[in-house]
Amino acid sequence: MATRRRDRDPQGETTGSGASARKGRSDRGAKGERSGKPAKGERGAGASASRSGQGDPAAVGPARSGRVVAHHGVAVLVRFDDDGSEGQVWLAPEQRAVVGDRVLVSGIRLETLPARGVLRRMDPRGRERTIAVNLDRLFIVVAAEPREQPGYIDRGIVIARSAGIEPAIIVNKLDLPGGEALAARLREIYGGSCEVFAVSAAERIGLDAIRADLAGGRMGAMVGPSGVGKSSLLNALVPALALRVSELNRGSGHGRHTTTTATLHDLEGGGFLVDTAGFKDFIAVDVSPAEVAACFPGFEAALEPGCRFRNCLHKSEPDCAVLAAFERGELDERRLAAYSALLDELATSASRAGDAPSRKSSR
Numbered sequence: 506m507a508t509r510r511r512d513r514d515p516q517g518e519t520t521g522s523g524a525s526a527r528k529g530r531s532d533r534g535a536k537g538e539r540s541g542k543p544a545k546g547e548r549g550a551g552a553s554a555s556r557s558g559q560g561d562p563a564a565v566g567p568a569r570s571g572r573v574v575a576h577h578g579v580a581v582l583v584r585f586d587d588d589g590s591e592g593q594v595w596l597a598p599e600q601r602a603v604v605g606d607r608v609l610v611s612g613i614r615l616e617t618l619p620a621r622g623v624l625r626r627m628d629p630r631g632r633e634r635t636i637a638v639n640l641d642r643l644f645i646v647v648a649a650e651p652r653e654q655p656g657y658i659d660r661g662i663v664i665a666r667s668a669g670i671e672p673a674i675i676v677n678k679l680d681l682p683g684g685e686a687l688a689a690r691l692r693e694i695y696g697g698s699c700e701v702f703a704v705s706a707a708e709r710i711g712l713d714a715i716r717a718d719l720a721g722g723r724m725g726a727m728v729g730p731s732g733v734g735k736s737s738l739l740n741a742l743v744p745a746l747a748l749r750v751s752e753l754n755r756g757s758g759h760g761r762h763t764t765t766t767a768t769l770h771d772l773e774g775g776g777f778l779v780d781t782a783g784f785k786d787f788i789a790v791d792v793s794p795a796e797v798a799a800c801f802p803g804f805e806a807a808l809e810p811g812c813r814f815r816n817c818l819h820k821s822e823p824d825c826a827v828l829a830a831f832e833r834g835e836l837d838e839r840r841l842a843a844y845s846a847l848l849d850e851l852a853t854s855a856s857r858a859g860d861a862p863s864r865k866s867s868r
């Protein structure tokens with residue numbers, strides 16, 4: 506398959522072009538309803554490019570099941586279910602696997618099992634990147650310093666919901682001046698949409714709530730701009746861990762992209778949490794306008810009675826529940842403006858990606 510390629514990048518996210526069988530289509534509801542095809546946020550077995558076939562000489566001995574806990578470009582680190590040991594397994598040339606993937610390993614052969622809760626983003630070059638899979642929870646981490654780009658949280662919530670992942674916000678660095686105020690403001694805006702955790706990795710505040718949230722085997726991932734303290738939070742949550750963290754750049758006040766690869770960690774209480782490399786822009790992949798209209802944070806109450814049209818974009822349609830709530834003064838104008846901005850932005854990034862040579866990656 507000459508057109509198929511894959512780039513391996515140091516962030517442990519994988520891009521490439523080729524089969525995109527699991528792509529959700531606009532005929533599917535925003536909440537990841539099932540149809541014959543794999544829904545968005547899922548990945549069918551067909552998309553895993555394992556070296557398959559009966560009698561594969563590489564497949565020796567019984568298969569061991571495990572989970573990908575780190576991605577090192579040409580190989581993945583697998584933690585095995587049977588004894589908790591970890592081992593590096595090389596990827597075949599066309600093979601894709603990311604943190605969170607369930608895998609079967611026999612000999613040197615790795616098979617990737619179908620996944621759900623697939624978190625993807627578009628990188629600044631218009632390429633799709635899969636950050637992690639099998640996620641139940643997406644924590645969007647922000648802090649009083651450095652602040653995230655406008656719309657970052659909105660995009661994160663829409664991306665998570667459209668992939669069938671439950672979003673939440675973590676406000677870290679509660680100890681900094683402005684930390685409490687930021688948490689209060691985000692609770693006001695987003696409290697009706699998702700949980701807002703206020704924590705301090707430095708002062709070990711609010712960590713139990715995060716452990717409790719993932720207890721019983723739920724899997725979460727943290728995303729957020731570089732420098733908000735994602736790795737610091739994991740270090741605080743897992744005492745034996747010593748992930749690299751670093752000071753903000755004095756000049757710019759921005760993070761330094763300290764974490765370069767996603768890693769998965771076990772939490773006390775049975776949950777799993779993925780640390781990721783920070784990124785400035787959280788741009789959606791293949792999220793339709795109808796999904797944004799259904800998933801946008803702040804519209805939940807307004808949408809209860811429902812709009813007249815199922816695919817209403819809340820622009821100027823008749824009997825629109827969102828516009829009616831706005832008219833009644835029940836919806837903040839800034840929410841509506843942020844929504845319009847996101848719709849416009851997605852239209853722009855979709856057309857930009859359409860020009861890029863490698864738009865359709867599956868991992």
Ligand SMILES: Nc1nc2c(ncn2[C@@H]2O[C@H](COP(=O)(O)OP(=O)(O)OP(=O)(O)O)[C@@H](O)[C@H]2O)c(=O)[nH]1
Nearest residue numbers: 706707731732734735736737750751762763764783
């Ligand atoms: N005051 C304060 N500083 C914190 C807190 N958590 C993290 N920091 C500091 O913030 C800086 C960045 O922390 P990191 O954990 O490296 O940030 P990150 O989000 O993992 O950054 P990337 O890996 O680049 O995405 C470090 O200097 C940390 O010491 C906190 O709760 N309070």
Ligand SMILES: [Mg+2]
Nearest residue numbers: 735736763764
């Ligand atoms: Mg980090």
Ligand SMILES: [Zn+2]
Nearest residue numbers: 812817819825
């Ligand atoms: Zn509407």
